[in-house]
Amino acid sequence: MKASKLPIAYASPFVPPEWIAAHGCTPVRVVPQAARDARFDGQGVCYYCHSLAEDLCREAGASGVVLTTTCDQMRRMAERVALEIPKPVFLLNVPATWRSESSRALYRAELLRLGDFLVELGGQHPSQSELAALVSMYDEQRAASRSAGTVQAPRETDGIPLALLGGPAIREHEGILTCIRQAGGHVTLDGRTGAERTRPRPINRDLLQHDPISALADAYFDYIPDAFRRPNNRLFDWLDSAVSARALRGAIVGHYVWCDLWRAEAFRIKERIAVPCLVIEYDEAPEISERTASRIHAFLETLQ
Amino acid sequence: MNTAPAKITLAEWEVRYEHCGANRSSVPYVGPLSRHVRDGDARLPKLRYDNSLAALRLWNFVLSEEDRLHEARLAGKSIVGTMKDLGTVPVIAYATPNLVAFYPDGAWWTPCIMEDSTGLLPVADALGLGENFCPVRAMAGAFVTRAHFPIPDALVCSVGATCDDFSAIAQRLEGLGYPIVWWEIPHRRQPSRGEEAVTLATSCEAPVALVRHVSAELQRIREILQELSGFPINDESLTRSIRKANRIRTLLRNVRQRAFTAEPCPLPALEVLLAEMLAIHFCSDQAEAEAVLSDLLRTTQARVARRQGVLPEGAVRVFWVNPVADLRVMNVLEECGGRLCGTDFLFGHAIQPIPEDIPPMEALARMALADPMVGTSEDRALGICAEAARLGAEAVIISRIPGASHCAYEGRAIKAIVQERLDVPVVELEVPPLCDALMPALRTRIEAVVETVRETRKSCL
Numbered sequence: 001m002k003a004s005k006l007p008i009a010y011a012s013p014f015v016p017p018e019w020i021a022a023h024g025c026t027p028v029r030v031v032p033q034a035a036r037d038a039r040f041d042g043q044g045v046c047y048y049c050h051s052l053a054e055d056l057c058r059e060a061g062a063s064g065v066v067l068t069t070t071c072d073q074m075r076r077m078a079e080r081v082a083l084e085i086p087k088p089v090f091l092l093n094v095p096a097t098w099r100s101e102s103s104r105a106l107y108r109a110e111l112l113r114l115g116d117f118l119v120e121l122g123g124q125h126p127s128q129s130e131l132a133a134l135v136s137m138y139d140e141q142r143a144a145s146r147s148a149g150t151v152q153a154p155r156e157t158d159g160i161p162l163a164l165l166g167g168p169a170i171r172e173h174e175g176i177l178t179c180i181r182q183a184g185g186h187v188t189l190d191g192r193t194g195a196e197r198t199r200p201r202p203i204n205r206d207l208l209q210h211d212p213i214s215a216l217a218d219a220y221f222d223y224i225p226d227a228f229r230r231p232n233n234r235l236f237d238w239l240d241s242a243v244s245a246r247a248l249r250g251a252i253v254g255h256y257v258w259c260d261l262w263r264a265e266a267f268r269i270k271e272r273i274a275v276p277c278l279v280i281e282y283d284e285a286p287e288i289s290e291r292t293a294s295r296i297h298a299f300l301e302t303l304q
Numbered sequence: 305m306n307t308a309p310a311k312i313t314l315a316e317w318e319v320r321y322e323h324c325g326a327n328r329s330s331v332p333y334v335g336p337l338s339r340h341v342r343d344g345d346a347r348l349p350k351l352r353y354d355n356s357l358a359a360l361r362l363w364n365f366v367l368s369e370e371d372r373l374h375e376a377r378l379a380g381k382s383i384v385g386t387m388k389d390l391g392t393v394p395v396i397a398y399a400t401p402n403l404v405a406f407y408p409d410g411a412w413w414t415p416c417i418m419e420d421s422t423g424l425l426p427v428a429d430a431l432g433l434g435e436n437f438c439p440v441r442a443m444a445g446a447f448v449t450r451a452h453f454p455i456p457d458a459l460v461c462s463v464g465a466t467c468d469d470f471s472a473i474a475q476r477l478e479g480l481g482y483p484i485v486w487w488e489i490p491h492r493r494q495p496s497r498g499e500e501a502v503t504l505a506t507s508c509e510a511p512v513a514l515v516r517h518v519s520a521e522l523q524r525i526r527e528i529l530q531e532l533s534g535f536p537i538n539d540e541s542l543t544r545s546i547r548k549a550n551r552i553r554t555l556l557r558n559v560r561q562r563a564f565t566a567e568p569c570p571l572p573a574l575e576v577l578l579a580e581m582l583a584i585h586f587c588s589d590q591a592e593a594e595a596v597l598s599d600l601l602r603t604t605q606a607r608v609a610r611r612q613g614v615l616p617e618g619a620v621r622v623f624w625v626n627p628v629a630d631l632r633v634m635n636v637l638e639e640c641g642g643r644l645c646g647t648d649f650l651f652g653h654a655i656q657p658i659p660e661d662i663p664p665m666e667a668l669a670r671m672a673l674a675d676p677m678v679g680t681s682e683d684r685a686l687g688i689c690a691e692a693a694r695l696g697a698e699a700v701i702i703s704r705i706p707g708a709s710h711c712a713y714e715g716r717a718i719k720a721i722v723q724e725r726l727d728v729p730v731v732e733l734e735v736p737p738l739c740d741a742l743m744p745a746l747r748t749r750i751e752a753v754v755e756t757v758r759e760t761r762k763s764c765l
Contacts, residue, residue, distance in 0.1 A: 044712030069491045072468045072710045076717070079680045096463045096471065097488040102520035106490060109513060113496065230463045230486040232475055260437060260709045264472035267432025268479055 006122055009062035011052055011168065012070055013198035013224055014094045016111070016216050018138040020066070022131045023115055023123035028062060030055055031194065034172045034286035040084065046258035047284045049077045051170045057084055064088045064121050066114065070228050071261055090117045096230045098222065107221040111213055131212040139203040139219075146199075159186035160303050161247060165239070165269060166254035167227070167262045168193040175288040176254070176280075176296070183300040189246050192254070197238060198224050227261040235265065236272060243273060250303050251277045252296065257284060276303060309607050309614045311352040311572055311638070314338065317360070326357055333368040334360060340367045346419035347738075352635045354575045354614060358596075358603035365587055365596045366578055367417075369406065370453050372588045376404040377454050382532050385456030386585065387474055388466050389489065391654025392672040394585040396526050399545035400533040406588045408459075409470070410581075411452060412440040415737040416630050422451065425737075431476055438469040438708040439629045439737045447477055458532050459484045460525055465491040465678035467710045485528055487521040489672055490514055492679040504674040505656035507690070508683050518669035526665070542664035548590050550657050555597035556583050557655060562604045564645045564695050568613025570604050573634040573644040577627065580647065583654045620757045621645035623697035625688060625718060626705060630739040633703070636747055641754040646695040648688050652676055681714050685721035692726060698757040700726070701750070704734040729756045 006025040010017070017027035032055035035042055039057055042050035056065055064087055067078040075091070082089040093110045095103035119125055126134070162180060164187045177187060191197040200219035208215040225234040243251075253269050255262035266279040278299040283289045312320065314337055321327060321336045337360070341348050345367065353359060377383055384405045386393040397405035415425055416439075424445030428434070431448070433441040446452040461474045461484050478484045492510050495501035500512040530537040559579055563571040579600055586593035607613065615638055623646040628634060637644070653674035659667040676684040692700055700722050704711045715732050722730050731753050733746055 041716075044716055046709070069465060072466070073713065075465065075491055076681055076710065076713055079682060080717070091491065091493065093490050093493065095488045095490065097486045099486075100488065100521065100524060102517050102524075103488045106488070106517050116496070228468070228471070230461075230471065230475060231478055231484070257436075258709050258712070260468040260472045263436060264432060264476055268476070270432075 006063040006118075007061055008064050008066060008118065008121075009056060009059065010066040011194075012066075012068040012074075012092070012094070013194055013200075014068055014070065014220055015066050015092060015114075016200070016220050018135050019111055019114065019216060020118065021138075022126040022134045023118035024126075025063075025118050025121070025123045029194075030059070031168075032170050034170050036286060044258070045077065046071075046073045046256045047282060048168055048170060048256050048259075049073045053077055053081050053084070056081055062087060064090065064117070066090045066092055068092045068094045070094050070226070071259070073258060088117070088121060090114060094221070096228050098229055099231075104217060104221060108213055108217045111216065128212060132208050135203055135208060135212050135215060136205075142199060143202065158188075159184050160249050160300060161186055161188040163187070163189040163191055163239075163243065163246070163248050163251040164254070165191040165197075165251060166193070166266070167256060167259055169195075172286045172288075173254075173282070176252075176292075179288055179293050179296050180252070180300070183297040184304065185250070185296075185300045189242050189248060191239070191242065193226065197242075198226065200224060227265045232265070236268075239269065239273065243275065248275050250275050250299065252280060252299070253277060254280045254282050256282050307355060309570065309612050310355050311614050311635075312355045313352060314341070314349045317353055317355070320355060321360070324357060326360055329357070329361075331361060331364075333371070334364045337363060337367075344418045344421055346421055347417050347631065350632055351574065352572070352638075354572050356603045358599040359571075359575050361599055362575060362578055362596050365589075365592065366581065369410075369587050373404065373406060373454050376588065382457040383454055384529065384532070385453075385459040387459065387461035387484075388470050389462035389672055390651040390675065391584045392522070392668050393460050393462075393525055395545050395549045395658070395668060396522065396537060396542065397529055398548070398586070398590050399537045399541040400529070400535040402535065403529060403533050404588050405585050406453065406456075407585050408443045408446065408453060408456070409440055411443040411446040412438070412629065413631070413737075414446065414452065415439060415442050416632075419738060422449070424449065431480070433473055433476060436707050437473060438467070438705050438711075440470055441473055441707075442737075444473055444477055444480075447480065447482060455482070458528065460487065460528070461485070462487055462489045462672070464488045467677065467708055469708050469710075485525065487525055488517070489521075489675065489678055490517060492673050492675075492683070502670060504653075504670050505659075506653055506674040506676065506687055508674065508679055508687070510670070510673045514673060515666060515669045518672050519665045522665055522668055522672070539664050542668075543660070546658045546660060546664055546667060548594070549586075550660065552586060552590070552594050552597060553583055553655055553657055555594065555601055556580065559597060559601050559604055560647075560655070562601075562608050566604075566608040566613070568611070568617045569615040569619055569643040570607035570613050571600070572614050573624075573637055574631060575600070576644055576647070577631070577634055577649065580649055580651075580655070584651055615643050619643035620754045621696055621698045622753070623647070623688065623692040623695065623700045624649075625700065625702040626650060626711070626715075628703050628735045629705060629737040630735055632743075633733075633735050633739060633746065636743065637701075637750055640747060640750040641758075642699070642750060645697050646691050648676065648684070648691070650677060652687065677710075681717040682721060684714075685718040686725075688718060689722055689725045692722070692728070697726070697728060698760075699728050699753045700730045701753065702730065702732045704732060706734055706736045729753050
């Protein structure tokens with residue numbers, strides 16, 4: 001397979017980077033910087049989508065952009081971004097339902113369509129063996145990263161073990177992690193979109209040998225729990241097992257102002273989770289507000 | 305009695321009811337509107353109504369739906385709550401003799417009609433579905449209080465390229481113990497170069513691959529409903545159901561065409577909105593919906609023939625985008641000097657004819673994909689532009705649905721495209737379920753649109 005220099009920007013965990021790489025392109029996962037300037041009119045737009053759109057408008061390096069239909073704001077943002085940036089935008093249809101064969105087949109067909117898009121940009125269709133080798137390599141890298149990050153029993157000196165849950169983060173949300181640390185907490189479970197919760201499961205090696213695209217669908221589409229999936233019981237199954245495995249003492253769920261999906265789930269998580277839970281609405285600004293910081297500090301104080 | 309068409313108050317209807325022969329109506333659900341007020345529909349005294357018997361029948365038909373659903377259950381029929389798809393799954397359900405389909409989504413008007421006296425919204429608040437969500441959250445309240453529609457025997461909900469509000473609220477319902485059969489309606493993308501595609505009823509194109517996917521999803525629903533019913537839902541019964549739906553859609557298109565184009569305006573905006581609602585699930589009685597619309601069409605045709613209307617000639621022609629959460633706003637449009645000349649109440653696909661020359665499941669899949677919500681904002685805006693131009697709109701009003709996450713963005717996107725394409729004023733309004741406190745501001749904005757158009761007319765003379 002020829003190495004290509006075509007960088008392809010993507011943000012959703014439902015876009016398998018190895019699929020992009022298999023077409024000779026370089027997958028570049030975008031974690032956007034907070035929206036700051038007025039280039040992109042963000043009125044009525046969720047702050048994450050707004051930030052992502054601004055980032056894509058600013059970022060001149062990518063040869064193409066892959067967005068997904070995982071929420072109605074993002075679906076509409078793809079349409080808008082396609083008008084604003086001088087590079088091709090591909091909208092990958094990720095079905096919300098996951099129990100029917102037709103939805104799974106749709107996701108698989110969408111991967112093939114994404115492949116055609118990449119080829120049109122200058123990539124190349126991979127052979128089955130090339131694809132299998134690359135998928136296997138990515139899977140091994142993820143396995144290595146999982147075992148390197150295997151969670152040890154929390155030590156008292158680490159702070160109060162917490163879960164941080166919710167939708168995708170912008171770069172400035174690092175400030176929330178800092179705030180949690182300063183308040184005496186320690187995020188031992190990062191369940192935000194793009195972090196631990198949304199990693200694909202290990203590749204089915206038998207399936208990989210004869211149908212690598214189905215193996216990708218199995219690892220990504222069939223497995224990743226998220227708030228937009230219907231039904232979304234897997235999100236709660238994942239949460240239940242993660243909470244009991246990590247000896248968590250509390251959870252923080254963050255959502256953006258316009259995010260109905262995580263706003264609704266935040267309430268359900270609060271009802272269901274066996275530990276105290278704080279819901280924060282992310283600020284529509286780069287910096288974490290005094291109010292949010294105070295809430296996090298007060299929450300951790302109650303857990304001392 | 306041959307009374308000139310007019311818009312009248314509820315009190316005036318009470319007097320008229322006794323003298324116009326309505327009290328001798330053989331239609332069992334027709335009665336004075338005041339009985340619905342006694343049942344809690346507190347908004348009714350604040351509305352203005354068309355004074356025809358056909359409109360009275362329409363109002364009674366719509367307002368008696370919950371009774372009809374309870375009666376259906378007592379008669380041994382199974383009730384299917386179809387959610388979100390607006391117009392497709394009911395056609396499958398009505399292919400059997402013992403299923404009745406309705407949209408629990410319709411509860412979004414309950415806080416308006418009952419002036420929030422039922423407490424549905426506070427119940428929704430308590431479920432974590434606060435005012436950041438669209439008023440359809442009232443549906444969750446209705447399931448919890450069980451004081452409105454009967455709890456359906458099966459719930460079917462489309463999800464995917466739908467609004468997240470609805471998806472989140474429906475998921476909350478499932479979390480409360482109401483199992484839902486989910487089916488996927490995918491985003492309607494443009495066909496790729498060289499990809500096999502079909503043109504849909506709303507003139508958009510869709511890839512054949514997506515039609516096949518939706519057809520497979522609907523096939524799953526068909527099998528579930530067949531099992532619930534105990535009667536076969538085969539292509540023959542589906543074809544019959546499609547024909548019935550098409551008769552209703554044809555009647556509705558005829559009513560709309562006259563209501564939107566005749567001068568003077570023969571049917572008020574509020575009754576047009578109500579009539580359009582019949583297209584999506586026939587208000588739980590397919591045969592009666594046809595009779596109600598036939599009656600309304602006859603009345604409208606007679607008025608047009610006599611050049612009679614309910615508004616003064618020359619009312620400003622407004623194309624209205626999105627349904628209003630407060631019905632009163634439809635009256636206000638006319639009080640400000642406007643009239644409806646076209647609508648996009650989010651279910652334009654339910655008004656178009658379902659193809660009868662292709663297999664029925666494919667026909668229904670094509671209709672589901674024609675939903676304006678599942679395509680791009682640009683597709684929807686271009687459809688609005690085409691209709692507004694065809695119907696001679698002088699202004700476009702986009703009413704936002706408060707809390708709907710797509711609306712704040714989509715309204716702006718549609719506005720930008722319509723402004724670019726049509727040389728008419730375009731205004732966005734937000735209409736909550738009860739607008740009384742906002743009414744002066746809403747009225748001012750609508751009046752400003754009407755005045756702008758009148759000034760333009762003068763300058764063209």
